Amino acid sequence: MTSLRVSPLGLGIGWRPELALSIDRRHDLGFVEVVAEDIATDAPLPEPIEQLRRRGVIVIPHGVSLSLGGAEPLDRGRLDHLARLAERVNAPLVSEHLAFVRAGGHESGHLLPLPRTREAVDVVVENVRQAQRVLPVPLALENIATLFNWPDPELDEAAFVTEILERTDALLLLDLENVYANVRNHGGDALEFFGQLPLDRIAYVHVAGGIERGGVYHDTHAHDIPAGVLDLVSELCARTSVPGIMLERDDDFPTPNGLNRELDRIAAAISLGAERRTSLIRESQLATTSRS
């Protein structure tokens, strides 16, 4: 397997029209992610995005409707759109989800979990390879949050994700709020999950907020980031050097100050983890020196 290291992206955010002004005012952002389906390729790009590009901010198209885990053949129109958009914004990579969104003539409107079986892995791998042949840049695959699971899994989530990444050579878009949500709703251990994933394949990381309703945690992207998600940011940054980390906010948009606070909380969690990593590395170097 080739090692695809992604060049540093830094701190980022999901670009939404409602946040354009707040994003424009924040000058430490290295990248923005745009929802591919929301951007037309037969019209000029929204001016705020062009302005960010002129400032050197990297733009990453993020697909939500390709249905890479779907048993139906990939929709060539959607795939071509993602490819055209990647070229249009000169993106270093694009991303999509390990999920399916439609089947049997029904659109679900959102990302649905896949059965974690070897047969499903084969289907996803075949779809991802097909997408990779059309896309002009590397593809990163995102883990999703699930409110239900399929019966009789043959693989746990980490093994499922890892096998797909290894067989397709795709990068990983690790969504920490989805990890947090799945642990809260279905059990498991986030740090153990990190331990099983190929962390060197992380292209970038999603961070978002959600809320508990009726004993179930929902990843709404409309609420502040829970402390537990920020802890995962620190834990991850203590284990590996992450190329980029971004906030996803899709609804109940905060004021510019509110958004700044959320981004600052992420930046602080990154620093905390990175410091721990530096001191861990120093300790291990000292231990090696004293042994020799």
Place this chain on the structure above:
Amino acid sequence: MSAAARSRLATQQAAVVSALVSDGAIPVGFDAEHLHVATESLLRKRCRSVARAWPTLARHLGLEFPEQFAAYAETTPQPRHGGPLADGRGFANWTRQRGWLSEAVRLQTLAVDVRFVRSRDGLHPRRWATIKFAWLTQPRRLVIALRWPRIGERWFTVRLGW
């Protein structure tokens, strides 16, 4: 990978989506309560996405938006093409058939219709030059939208009467 494996997965996925967004039975082995929570979450996400894509319609319906949207969604599946913009275009039509639309909604409808062709499965970008009109009454005027794909769009307003 065998075609049989893909076809088996297609059948299973169709059953799951049908149980979630249509009136399909709960597939064997799935937790009914979890699927119910997912169904509610999908409807909430669908409703919020349309409200974001159609701020004029959200303002027009105000607090009634979620209830009205739920009634619309019960009989109307999500369109395959065009996402929340297409879904909201269908909802605007549904709302107009049951009452009226504010001028702001009608202007957004005009903006969408000049860019997209409506079909049974959603919205598709127009490939050719298009002209669309809206008659508005406050004040009385004719709004004309012209669009040439890849070139641009021009809007004109003709006042009618003083």
